[in-house]
Amino acid sequence: MGERTLRGARLGGQSFEDERGIEFAARQNVGYACPQGHEFEVPMSVEADVPAVWECPRCGAEALNRDGLTKEAKVEKPVRTHWDMLLERRSIKELEEILTERLELLRGGEIGPAHLHRPSKKKAKSA
Template identity: 70%
Template sequence: MAERALRGARLGGQSFEDERGVEMAPRQEVAYVLPDGRTFTVTMAQEADVPLQWEDPKSGIVGRLVDGAEPEAKDEKPVRTHWDMLLERRSVDELEEILTERIELLRAGEIGPPHLHRRGKKTAASRR
């Protein structure tokens, strides 16, 4: 078993592949500018779609493509809240009426958790 081991080689430490005869893909240098005016470059493949924004590897701030076109503004829908969706189904008067009915049922002990129901007209002294 020891005879088959690779002597003097660190596993995972270095590659035994040789780069001779390997042709690299054509590349391009793409420049991005940060909001504070500094620029940085990113090496990309020649046929790659160049994004309009890229994060600076040193600072983590997102930079914009130098001489890049402005991104198209997307039509964003306003955020719909639960209240907005409820008002699509019911009017405010209907909601007030339903609320009044539910409060009456809750106070009567017909709905709700059992520990909130009233137990007749017992006083604190009679429960002891």
């Protein structure tokens, strides 16, 4: 049994690979300053797109790039309501026709919940 046991390193241990012959990517330090007065640098690849805003590691506020990059304004789409989407598929005239048909069916008792149906007019039986 002793020959079959696995030998290993402790959890979170060191790596057995060495760094000889490894060429690291070119890096740059990008500086940021937050509204609370905290300043810090983030190492990034030279090829990376540098963001204009980075979260401050001390307070969590949005820190701005010290090199003067500005945050791009997002293009906001107007809110499309259910009515807007409905008008893309049907005209007002078509909608009025459909409404009239559905109301006739509802009033006739063919569709809808039973408590909304009007009682049918039955002649009273004379005793």
